[in-house]
Amino acid sequence: NHKRHRKYRQLPSPPGLPVIGNLHQIGELPHQSLWKLSKKYGPVMHLKLGRVPTVVVSSAETARQVLKVHDLNCCTRPGLIGQRELSYNYLNIAFSPFDDYWKEVRKLCVQELFSTKQVHSIQPIKEEEVKKLIDSISESASQKSPVNLNKKCLALTVSVVCRAAFGVSSEGTLLSNDRFNKLIREAFEMLGSFSASDFIPYIGWIIDWFTGLQGSREKSARDLDAFYEQVIDLHKEGKEVGSEDFVDLLLRLEKEEAVLGNDKLTRNHIKAILLDVLLAGMDTSAITMTWAMTELARNPRVMRKVQTDIRTQMGNREIVSMDDIEQFHYLKMVIKETWRLHPTTPLLLPREVMSEVQIDGYTIPVKTRIHVNVWAIGRDPKTWKDPEVFLPERFMDSDIDAKGQHFELLPFGGGRRICPAIYMGTTMVEFGLANLLYHFDWKLPEAMVVEDIDMEEAPGLTVNKKNDLLLVPTKYLNP
Numbered sequence: 348n349h350k351r352h353r354k355y356r357q358l359p360s361p362p363g364l365p366v367i368g369n370l371h372q373i374g375e376l377p378h379q380s381l382w383k384l385s386k387k388y389g390p391v392m393h394l395k396l397g398r399v400p401t402v403v404v405s406s407a408e409t410a411r412q413v414l415k416v417h418d419l420n421c422c423t424r425p426g427l428i429g430q431r432e433l434s435y436n437y438l439n440i441a442f443s444p445f446d447d448y449w450k451e452v453r454k455l456c457v458q459e460l461f462s463t464k465q466v467h468s469i470q471p472i473k474e475e476e477v478k479k480l481i482d483s484i485s486e487s488a489s490q491k492s493p494v495n496l497n498k499k500c501l502a503l504t505v506s507v508v509c510r511a512a513f514g515v516s517s518e519g520t521l522l523s524n525d526r527f528n529k530l531i532r533e534a535f536e537m538l539g540s541f542s543a544s545d546f547i548p549y550i551g552w553i554i555d556w557f558t559g560l561q562g563s564r565e566k567s568a569r570d571l572d573a574f575y576e577q578v579i580d581l582h583k584e585g586k587e588v589g590s591e592d593f594v595d596l597l598l599r600l601e602k603e604e605a606v607l608g609n610d611k612l613t614r615n616h617i618k619a620i621l622l623d624v625l626l627a628g629m630d631t632s633a634i635t636m637t638w639a640m641t642e643l644a645r646n647p648r649v650m651r652k653v654q655t656d657i658r659t660q661m662g663n664r665e666i667v668s669m670d671d672i673e674q675f676h677y678l679k680m681v682i683k684e685t686w687r688l689h690p691t692t693p694l695l696l697p698r699e700v701m702s703e704v705q706i707d708g709y710t711i712p713v714k715t716r717i718h719v720n721v722w723a724i725g726r727d728p729k730t731w732k733d734p735e736v737f738l739p740e741r742f743m744d745s746d747i748d749a750k751g752q753h754f755e756l757l758p759f760g761g762g763r764r765i766c767p768a769i770y771m772g773t774t775m776v777e778f779g780l781a782n783l784l785y786h787f788d789w790k791l792p793e794a795m796v797v798e799d800i801d802m803e804e805a806p807g808l809t810v811n812k813k814n815d816l817l818l819v820p821t822k823y824l825n826p
């Protein structure tokens with residue numbers, strides 16, 4: 348054993364404390380703390396989080412080794428306490444271990460919910476919801492009052508996803524009020540917090556109990572459960588095959604006692620799948636739109652350029668179509684640049700090594716937890732010139748896209764666990780932003796200057812702008 352150990356190169360590792368290891372170095376925004384540590388310890392570093400051996404990779408090359416070269420050996424999930432409660436024992440896609448159930452449920456969702464065909468079929472819903480958004484912003488414009496972009500962007504994605512996936516309008520459900528927005532936020536915050544129970548055996552739960560994490564976890568799980576019940580109740584009477592929405596389909600499969608992998612589909616499976624759509628589907632697109640608007644407000648040159656580009660393409664037409672979006676090349680670069688600096692899920696979702704792998708010549712043993720720090724990769728000066736500058740033009744003559752094949756830009760992750768809804772998410776962001784930018788000019792509230800816009804991040808598994816972005820709209824009148 349001793350001999351075997353010497354064969355291995357020692358992984359760079361910041362010194363830790365007894366029992367908690369490096370946990371105290373993680374902080375409220377783990378992606379930022381880990382980025383700073385990686386500058387000192389390199390693109391593959393080892394941390395001990397409580398008892399859990401963890402490896403963090405922070406460069407495009409080491410991410411490629413994890414997500415491509417060794418994907419099959421490290422594409423399971425570690426099984427965390429907070430995730431277990433919210434996912435009815437890992438019955439959703441995102442937290443499921445790598446097994447036959449995961450393969451089949453993921454395939455089902457890709458075919459029935461995320462496919463290009465499905466995305467096109469929900470375009471009328473998007474158009475209606477965007478029109479409501481434009482109307483409400485027009486009202487603010489006529490009163491010259493500021494609009495809360497964090498809120499507006501989330502309201503848009505919530506209403507689209509609710510109607511498209513759940514077949515219900517968000518109005519009149521638990522989703523319609525602010526309390527629910529808070530619930531989504533809390534669920535994410537909880538999923539992103541590093542819970543002591545996950546790292547310190549036997550006594551960790553006491554810490555979670557003291558910090559209140561255990562209580563908020565139970566409350567989030569209860570509230571979310573109530574929401575699924577409400578959605579399912581609204582779908583009680585069976586519909587004909589063909590006119591069913593996604594929830595109808597799941598309920599029918601349950602009734603037919605369908606089997607996915609080795610699991611017979613139950614009510615809990617359905618709820619867990621709805622959790623994915625709810626959390627992964629609504630927040631991520633809204634966050635991207637909010638950060639994009641923030642960067643545009645801070646960079647007036649880019650704002651003018653993207654608006655001119657969109658308005659020139661549109662001529663005097665009113666309604667932005669899917670075909671138009673394909674022509675908004677500068678907007679697409681703005682979105683990529685936003686994802687480089689503000690990936691919605693900065694550490695992706697954690698993975699766990701299933702059989703020993705080598706990363707950069709270091710041996711990573713079974714059961715090691717792996718985080719890919721996409722946020723750090725986006726700011727790596729070895730990959731990006733002047734990484735702190737928001738410069739969409741850097742994508743002008745480059746073939747880098749966000750679909751998981753270019754490891755310097757990974758907003759959707761990569762490998763087998765890559766986001767299954769890239770097309771749905773991207774088109775949502777493009778369509779929302781195109782409309783905000785086409786129909787309105789945006790100014791800072793009076794007495795505020797560009798330097799006043801803060802870029803603080805709110806903690807969580809997904810990372811949004813912490814303080815609301817307030818901008819004053821002026822309606823663009825088509826000449």
Ligand code: HEM
Pocket residue numbers: 440441442453623624627628629631632635691692695696697757758759760761763764765766767768769771772773776
């Ligand atoms: C701009 C929008 C979106 C972004 C940036 C985004 C990003 C991500 C990321 C980073 C992951 C983790 C990948 C990994 O661990 O390697 C992920 C996974 C996932 N996303 Fe998305 N996502 C978006 C939209 C959506 C939408 C609209 C849905 C569904 C309605 C969705 C459903 C999922 C699911 C189910 C997973 C888990 C996949 C698995 O573990 O097999 N996402 N997403």
